[in-house]
Amino acid sequence: MKTYDAIVVGAGHNGLTTAAFLAKAGLDVVCVEKNDYIGGAAVSRELYKDWMYSNCSYVCSLLRPEIFRALELHKHGLQITPYGGSCQFMQNGDYYGSYHDPEVAYREMARHSQHDADAAERYGADTMRQCRFVRDSLLRTPPDPTSFRPKDIRELLTIGAKFMEMGEDRMYETIRFWTMSVAEYLDEYFESDIIKTAYSGSGIIGTALGVRSPGTAYVLLHHYMGEVDGNVGSWGVARGGMGAVSKSIAGAFQGYGGELRTEAGVDKIVVKNGRTTGVALENGDEINGRIVVSAMDVKRTFLTCMDQSDLPEEFYRRVQNFKIRGSSGKLNIALDGMPRFPALPDGSTLYQSDMHFIDTMDRMERAYDDWKAGTFSKDPYVDMVVPTMTDPTMAPPGKHFMSCFVQYCPRQIEGREWTSPEKEAFAKSVIDQIANYSPNFKDLILHYEVRTPQDIENEIGITEGNIFHGELTMDQLLFNRPVPGYAQYRAPVNGLYMCGSSTHPGGGVMAAPGANAAREILADLNRRNTVPENFGDD
C-alpha cells in the first residue's frame, strides 16, 4: 500500500494551505475531507437554486497577502474586492455610517460627536501601533518562553526588542491594551455611545465574551489585522463567495501535484509505537503517511480522533480544558431584491456596507448576558452584509444574497440540543431586528438557512461551531495556543502536527496557522522552505 509523505486532515483553508506548501516543497501529499465538498468554513454552496451561499465565513481580509502571492492564488481564480464601510441603525431613526473617504467619515462622526471625530485619529494611531506589533507575529512561530533552545530565545529577544523599541510610554499602553475590555478601551477615546458601539462589534465577534469583558480589546485587534492591498482594517469579498478562497488554494495544491480526497472522514489518527503512521477513515479504509497534519480543531483532533492512551496525560487534560465556545450563529438569506432601509437615502454607499442594528453598549452587553444564561440573544448583535452588492456573481441579476452573522448564539440551548422551533425563534429574532429598519425586508425573503453552532459543528466539524477554533483570550494566545508547550504546531506524538485555527495566530480566513505549520514541518523534514515571510514594514 502506498505511503504518502504527508496526510492533511481537513480541507478547510488552513489544511489546504499546509498541504499546498508541503506539496510545493515536493512532498507527496494527500488532503482528506469528510464532506463531499471542500473548504470547511470557507465555503460557498448552492443551497437555493442559482444562489451561492457563503454560509459560514462571509467576508475576507485576514487572508495573508504573503500567502496569496506565494501560492499564486490569482491564477486559481481568487479575486478579492474591497467593499464599503459599515452602518449602525439607531432606534431613534438615525444611523451612523462609516465611509471610505476620511473627511466624509470625519463629518459623519462629527455629526454624532465632534469630540469623537477628533479623537478618532488618536484611536487610529494607537490601535495601529498595536496592530503593527502583532501583525509581525502572524507568520512566525510563537517562541516557547520556558525553553532554553537558541531558536526560542532568539525569537523571544526579537519580540522583546520590538516591544522595547516602542518606548516607555507606549510599552505601558501596550500592556493595557492587551488586557482591557473593548468597552473600557473605547471609553478612553470616545464619548458617544453609538460610535463606541460601532467600534465595539469587532471586539466580540466569534468570542464568548461581552464588550465589557477584559481581553476583548485584543479581539478587536484580531479583526483589524486584515488588509486589502495594504489598506489595513478594510474588508473585502471574494468574487464568487468565500468558497473561492479554498478552491483557489486547492487549485494551487493540486497544481503542485497534491491529491484531494473528499467524503473521506477520518475516524482515527493511527499511532504505532509512539508515532503516527496514518489515518483510518470512517469507511474503514486506511491511508498510510509518514506524517499526519490535522487541520481540525484540537479538541476534535485529540479527544475524538485519537486514543487518550496515545497522548501524555497533562496534554490531554489541557486539551480538554481548551476553550472552544459556540457563541455565534448565522442566518443566510436569498432575497428577491435589495431591501430598502428608509433611514438611508437611496443610492447611499452604505447599502454596500456591513450593517448593524444595535445602538448602545448596554444592548451589546445584554446580548451577552443571554448567552451566559444559556440561550440566544433576544436582541442580537447582527453583522449583516449583502455581498451581492459588491459581487454580482453570487445571485441572479437583481437578486441578492444576504449573510447575517449573529452574536450571541450558544452551542447548546439551556444545556441541551436545539429543537426546530427554537431554531425558528432564533431566526425570527434576527429577521425581526432587521425588519425593524427595513419594512419590505420580510417580503423579499425567498429562502433562508439557519445555522446554530450545533449545525456548524455537525456539518463542518468545528467543535461548538466556533469560528476561531478556540477563544482568543490571553490564556489561549501566542505561546499558550492551543496549549502551553505545544504552540509550535507539533503534537506530542511523533509525526503528528496541528495546522488549524486552534493554533497561533488563530481563526479568521487568514491561512497563517496553515502556513506556519508547513514551515515547521518542512524544517523537521529538512526540506526547502516554501512558506513566505511577513512582508514586514519598518
Next chain:
Amino acid sequence: MTVQEVPQGRLRTPFYERMSQLDTLNAWHEWKGYTTPDALYCGETEYFAIRNATAVFDVSPMTKYRITGPDSLAFLDRLVTRDMMKIKPGRVAYAVWCDDQGQVLDDGTIFHLREGEYRLCSQERHLDWFMASAIGFNVDIVVETADVCGLAVQGPTSYSTLSGLDLPGLDQLKLFDLMHCDFEGAELMVSRTGFTGDLGYELWIEPGKAEALWDAVFEAGKLFGIRPIGVHALEMARVEAGYLAPFEDFLPAKGTVRTGRTRSPFELGLEWLVDFKKPNFNGRRALAEEKRKGSTWRLVKLNIEGNKVANASYIFETHKANKGNIGFVTSAEWSPVCKQNIALGTVRMPHGAPGSTVWVEIYYQREMHWSRAMAKAEVVDKPFWFPPRRSATPPGPY
C-alpha cells in the same frame, strides 16, 4: 424618515464662488475637507503677488476654536509652551503644544480677542486633546471652523489695499496685533499675521459677509495689483520665511505610529517658544530632561548650491554619501526672490549647527532621464526672507 447623509465630496468655503469666478485653471485639491486651489492662474505669478503686490488666500479651512471661561488663560498657559500671561488682549501668539513626552502635537496662532476670550487657529483638529487638557479647568471650548471664515491679505501693497476699507487703527496695527472693526454691520477681526513672512494681514468674519468682504477687498486692491492665490504660491513663500508645515516638516505626535517620528520644539528650532520660567506646562518635565540630555534631531534651514531643487533628498555629512545619511530634506523650493536654492530639513544632532556645511543628494529628471548630484549646502540661522516691511509700523505705502 430618511436622514440626509453628510456631504460626500469636498466642501466649499464661503469664498469659493468668488474664487472660482477668477479661476482659470480648475486645479483644486483637498484641505481638511474643503476644496482649495493649487493655483488660480499661474503659481509663479501668484507668488510674485505675495512678494510684489497684494495676494489674497482663503484660509477658511483652518481649524478654529473659541476658548472662553474663567480658566481660559490658565488652560492655555498649561497647554502651550510659551507664557500666555504675556499675551494681552489684542495680541496674537504663535505657539506650539506638546504631549506629556514633550513631542509637538501641532503649532498654531492664538488670538487674544478680548479679556479671557481666545481663538486658537491650527491646521489640525485637536478637540480631543483640548478636552483632555481641560479636565479640571473651567473653560469652554467650541469649534468654530465653519462659523468664521478668513482671508489672508499679504504682500507689500496689502496695507495700501486694506486702507481702502477705512479700517480705523489699521496704520497702528503692529505685527501680531489684532483689532475689531465694523464691516457692514458685522464684526470684522483684523490681525497682522500671515504665513508668508511679508507684510500682511488676516481678516476674519462671519460666513454671511464673506462675499461682501471679498468684493470690498478686491475693489480696494484694484490699483495695488491684487490677485487671488493658491497653495502653490503660498508654499514657496512659507519656505522662504522658514515656517513649518505639519505633515511636511513635522508630524503631529498624536497620529504617529512608529517610534521616533515625532519632534520636540527644540528639534524644530522653536526653543524660543519654550518658557521654563513657567512652573508648569504640558511636556515641561520631558523638555527639561531633553534640554539637559540633548536632543536627537535638529531642524535646519539649508542654502544649497546650484539650482536643482532638493525634494526628498537625503542629507550627508560629506560629499561622499558612503557614511550613511544624517537626515533628510522635508521642504524644498527655488526662491525667486532670494535667487537661492533653499530647503528645510531634519538632521541628527550634533550635525547641522548653524554655519556648518552639509551635503544634499539631489535626484533630478531631465527629459525623462534621472541624474544624481551631490550639492553642498550651508546651514543658515535666519529665515531666507525677512524684509523690514514685514514689521514696519505704520507700514509704508508701497
Next chain:
Amino acid sequence: MTDRYDAIVVGGGHNGLVCAAMLGRAGRNVLVLEANGQVGGAAITREFADGYTVSACAHLLYQLQPVVQKELGIEPDLAVEDMATIALAENGEHVRIDGVQVDGVSKADAQNFRAFHKRTARFAKLLNKYFNKTPPRLGTRDWADMKTLGSLGLDLRLLGKTEMQAFLRLIGMNIHDEVTERFESPLLKGAISLDAVLGTHLGPRSPNTMLTYLYRLAGDYGRVSTPAGGMGSISEELAHIARQSGVTIRTGMPVTRIIVDNGRVAGVETANGDRFDSMTVISNADPKRTILDLVGPQHVEARFTHRVHHLRARGNAAKLHLALDGLPTIAGLDKKDFAQRLVIAGDEHYVERAFNPAKYGECSAEPVIEMTFPSVRDDTMAPHGKQVMSAVVQYAPYALKGGWDDAAREAFEATTIRTIEKYAPDIASHITASELLTPADIEQEFHMTGGHWHHGELTMDQFMFVRPVAGAAQYRMPLDGLYLCGAGAHPGGGVSGAAGRNAARAILAREKAA
C-alpha cells in the same frame, strides 16, 4: 500657623501609617494628617448602634504583609485565627473550607482543592515577592529596574517548565473556567468565585479574575483572621508604632489642598486653614482624589490627568452591619461556626448573575454575601449576650441608576436580609439596629473615590507596571515631591501595608540617590 516637616502624609489609613512609621524610623520628621476623628482609614472599629461596634469597612485580616509585620514589630492580637470559610447551603449541607481541607464535597473535589490551593499559593507567593517591591519602569536602562525585571523572569523560570506554563496561562484566565475545570461542588465553586470577585467590578466569567484571586491569597496564602477589637486595633497599633518612631499624628484634620509652588510640592493646607510645609507630601488618598482634587490638574500634565480621570474606581461592595439580640439560626451550624467566615454564593453562576445588574447600574437581586459575627469570639464588640453581624454585600454599584436615595437603600437592605433569610430564617427577628454602607457612603466616610476598596479596579490594565496609571507606578507622581502610598498604588488594596512600605522605601532610596 506654619510648621515644617521632612514629610507629610495625607491620610492616616493603614498604608499612610506604615509609610510614616518607616520614615520616622529612618529619622525623618513626619506629620500624618487624618481627616476623620480616628486613624485607620478603612481599617477602623467604630460604634454603629448603641453599644454595638464593628469594623466599619474592612472587617477581615488576611493580607497583612509578614515583612511589614516583622519590620515594624506588629503583633496583632487575634480574636479568631485561621478562620474557615463556610459556603452556606439552603438545605444546611454546607461546604467548609479550612486551609487546604474541604468538607462537604466529593473526595475528588477535596483532592483537587488541595492541588489547586498548592498551585495558587505557590503563584501567589511568587507574586507577593513583587508586591513588596517597587514595580520596575519599562524600557529604562536603570540598574534597579533591570534587576527587578530580571529577577521576575528568573523566578518564573525557576517555577519549572510545567508550572511556568501554568502560571502564564492562568494569569490571564477567569475564575469561572478554572473552577468549572476542576470542581464539581457548586458551593465550592461559588465560594472560590466569590473570593475572586469580592471588592471588584468583575464577575467570575470576566477574564482577570484569576489574578484577583491570586491577589487575595498573596498576603497570607488564604489565612484569614479577625483582630480582637476589630480592624481598628491594627490601625491603633500602627499609630502607636508610628508615634514611637517620632511621627506626629493629627486627626480631624482634613487636607483640602496639596500646595504646589513653582512646579513642586511645598506643603498642604487643611480645612481649618492651617498650612504645613514640606518638600515631600505623601498621599494616602486615592489617585483620583490626590491628583484631581488635592493637587489640581493645572500642576500636572494633561495625558497624566486624563489617565487619572479614566482610572476605573467603581465600588460595588456594600457593608451591612446588624445589631442582633442573639445569633440567628442556620441549619447545620452551631455557635462556634459563627466565628468563621460565612459566605452566600450558591455557585459560580449565582455570582455571575449577581454581577450582571451591576454592569447597568443596578443592584443584585440576589447578592453575594460574606458574613462575619465578630462578637462571637470578641465580647468587646457588642453588649453582653448580644451579637454583631458585619457583612460585605455585593453587588451594589456606586453609580446606581437613579442614585442612592433612601428608597434605594431600604430596598437593597431588604434584598440583603431576604437573601440571608434563606439560610437564617429567623435573622430578621433578631435585628435591633442596622447600618448599610453603600459604596457612596464608603466614599463619603472614608474619602475613597467610588467607594472602591482598592482605590481603583484591580485589573491587569491597572496593575503593577501601570498602577495607578501608566508612567506613575513607582510611588513618585509626575510632580516633584509628591508621592502616593495608598491602595491606588502598587500592589493595591487590602490591609496589607505593602504600598505604604514600598512608598517609604522608594522615598528613602530617592533621597539617597539625590
